[in-house]
Amino acid sequence: MSMPFYVAPEQFMKDKADFARKNIARGRPLVATVYAEGIVICAENTSRSLHKVSEIYDQIAFAGVGRYNEFDQLRRSGVQYADIKGYQYSREDVDARSLANLYAQYMGNVFTHEMKPLEVEILVAEVGAAPGQDQLFHILYDGSVVDEDRMTVLGGEAESIARRLEATFDPGWDLGAALRAASKALSGDDRALGAGELEVAVLARSNGRRAFRRVETAEIEALLAEPAGQPSSDQDSPGDAGDGVTGAEPGNEAAGTPEAGE
Amino acid sequence: MFSPQEDPGPSFTDVLRKVGHEPFAVSQPSGPAPFEIRHGTTIVAIRYADGVLMAGDRRATAGSSIAHRTMDKVHPADRHSGVAIAGAAGPAMEMVKLFQLQLEHYEKVEGSALSLEGKANQLSGMVRANLGMAMQGFVVVPLFAGYDLRRGVGRIYTYDPTGGRYEETDFHADGSGGRDARTTVKLGWKANMDRSAAIELAVRALWQAADEDSATGGPDAIRKIYPTVATITAAGFERVAESEVAEAFGTVVATLSEAEIQSEVPDR
Numbered sequence: 001m002s003m004p005f006y007v008a009p010e011q012f013m014k015d016k017a018d019f020a021r022k023n024i025a026r027g028r029p030l031v032a033t034v035y036a037e038g039i040v041i042c043a044e045n046t047s048r049s050l051h052k053v054s055e056i057y058d059q060i061a062f063a064g065v066g067r068y069n070e071f072d073q074l075r076r077s078g079v080q081y082a083d084i085k086g087y088q089y090s091r092e093d094v095d096a097r098s099l100a101n102l103y104a105q106y107m108g109n110v111f112t113h114e115m116k117p118l119e120v121e122i123l124v125a126e127v128g129a130a131p132g133q134d135q136l137f138h139i140l141y142d143g144s145v146v147d148e149d150r151m152t153v154l155g156g157e158a159e160s161i162a163r164r165l166e167a168t169f170d171p172g173w174d175l176g177a178a179l180r181a182a183s184k185a186l187s188g189d190d191r192a193l194g195a196g197e198l199e200v201a202v203l204a205r206s207n208g209r210r211a212f213r214r215v216e217t218a219e220i221e222a223l224l225a226e227p228a229g230q231p232s233s234d235q236d237s238p239g240d241a242g243d244g245v246t247g248a249e250p251g252n253e254a255a256g257t258p259e260a261g262e
Numbered sequence: 263m264f265s266p267q268e269d270p271g272p273s274f275t276d277v278l279r280k281v282g283h284e285p286f287a288v289s290q291p292s293g294p295a296p297f298e299i300r301h302g303t304t305i306v307a308i309r310y311a312d313g314v315l316m317a318g319d320r321r322a323t324a325g326s327s328i329a330h331r332t333m334d335k336v337h338p339a340d341r342h343s344g345v346a347i348a349g350a351a352g353p354a355m356e357m358v359k360l361f362q363l364q365l366e367h368y369e370k371v372e373g374s375a376l377s378l379e380g381k382a383n384q385l386s387g388m389v390r391a392n393l394g395m396a397m398q399g400f401v402v403v404p405l406f407a408g409y410d411l412r413r414g415v416g417r418i419y420t421y422d423p424t425g426g427r428y429e430e431t432d433f434h435a436d437g438s439g440g441r442d443a444r445t446t447v448k449l450g451w452k453a454n455m456d457r458s459a460a461i462e463l464a465v466r467a468l469w470q471a472a473d474e475d476s477a478t479g480g481p482d483a484i485r486k487i488y489p490t491v492a493t494i495t496a497a498g499f500e501r502v503a504e505s506e507v508a509e510a511f512g513t514v515v516a517t518l519s520e521a522e523i524q525s526e527v528p529d530r
Binding site: 049051054055056073074076077079080083084086087088106 | 263264266269270274277278281283359360363366367370371373
């Protein structure tokens with residue numbers, strides 16, 4: 001076995017990207033979508049105390065998938081950055097865009113300069129003053145940012161989940177409808193996620209200054225159960241059920257971000 | 263972004279220091295300030311059946327002149343606690359701002375709110391950090407009250423300028439008119455008062471303080487300026503509507519003027 005003294009930069013980057021993608025895909029995914037009142041973020045997470053979704057600032061929430069210690073460190077930094085900025089200037093001057101840029105810089109830097117890239121994908125969400133002004137910044141392990149204003153999926157199987165959610169997406173839906181669709185999209189058609197397996201939080205315009213609110217298990221249960229007969233439309237989102245399930249193999253996830261590894 | 267070894271933890275003031283901001287002005291005691299500074303005055307906290315009530319007048323003075331007529335001295339510290347301030351207005355407002363941020367920062371970083379006593383201790387540290395300023399006359403004396411969710415009761419904490427923290431059982435009043443307000447509350451206080459009785463007592467105490475102390479503002483019916491009154495209960499910090507405070511004042515004024523009429527000496 002010869003010692004690999006030289007590794008082509010392309011190969012080196014590709015290896016890192018593959019490593020990050022593979023490990024992110026191993027974790028459980030997360031869905032964020034706008035609804036009438038703001039943004040709902042729904043993660044598959046059985047832990048009640050180790051959160052994937054958290055508050056950053058008045059109108060801004062954070063969510064991460066992948067390695068817990070890494071995205072939690074990013075979350076804390078985000079809170080510190082936002083609080084310092086709000087203290088030095090004004091609360092109004094804290095926005096998701098600059099925070100997303102900060103994260104992108106940091107994650108991009110780690111990706112190119114460190115041995116090991118961050119094995120996380122994160123979301124910075126900001127609820128706007130009116131419907132249509134909500135922002136979702138999806139930041140990948142290499143620092144690339146995707147700016148969405150409707151919905152986004154983080155983690156493994158992102159593409160098939162996004163397809164399932166897209167099929168029923170309606171920007172004006174209420175929390176219950178959005179949550180049912182999100183849970184359905186996360187689970188695929190041959191299993192159902194119970195309230196205990198979901199972590200849900202909203203950024204709602206009606207919550208006053210601090211828009212962030214966790215939706216507790218009992219409330220999730222009620223919302224999931226709500227109109228049992230009515231939502232036939234999301235039952236028959238066709239075809240894609242099959243690939244959603246086969247996609248469970250971690251290797252072929254993150255197809256949604258093919259350009260990311262460059 | 264701090265490395266794990268350098269992370270200042272959940273303390274916002276430590277975060278500020280890390281990035282080169284000293285949150286409390288460090289100053290050497292060198293005699294009193296050569297200029298008049300704004301002072302805020304009477305603040306009251308009363309325990310009642312649902313929790314605790316806080317109130318404060320609206321006047322800020324600079325020496326013998328009125329600097330501001332609509333200053334708010336009662337502020338929410340977080341969802342279930344409030345802080346009222348007496349003393350030098352500038353440092354006091356800064357302290358309130360930092361205190362609010364500190365509690366929110368802790369809650370966000372740690373994922374759960376501080377205990378009520380933890381909050382009271384945080385404020386104690388801030389008052390102590392202001393000691394250098396206090397020595398030059400910029401004294402800040404806050405009053406902290408909140409609803410203790412773990413015990414299901416309202417609690418009141420008072421401070422001295424050195425950061426000493428004392429828990430009061432039933433009520434307290436501070437500031438230049440604090441003594442008069444305290445006496446009034448003491449005479450009228452009963453255990454388990456209802457909300458309206460507590461509001462009326464607080465308003466009466468503030469009126470008595472304003473009557474005796476020139477730095478405390480009374481109700482101003484012309485400009486429609488009434489004291490800030492807020493309740494802190496299991497439901498959280500909630501400001502009492504101005505109309506309700508005005509109404510309580512109406513009742514106080516009615517009883518007081520009735521007493522005046524009776525005391526008039528007819529033949530003189």
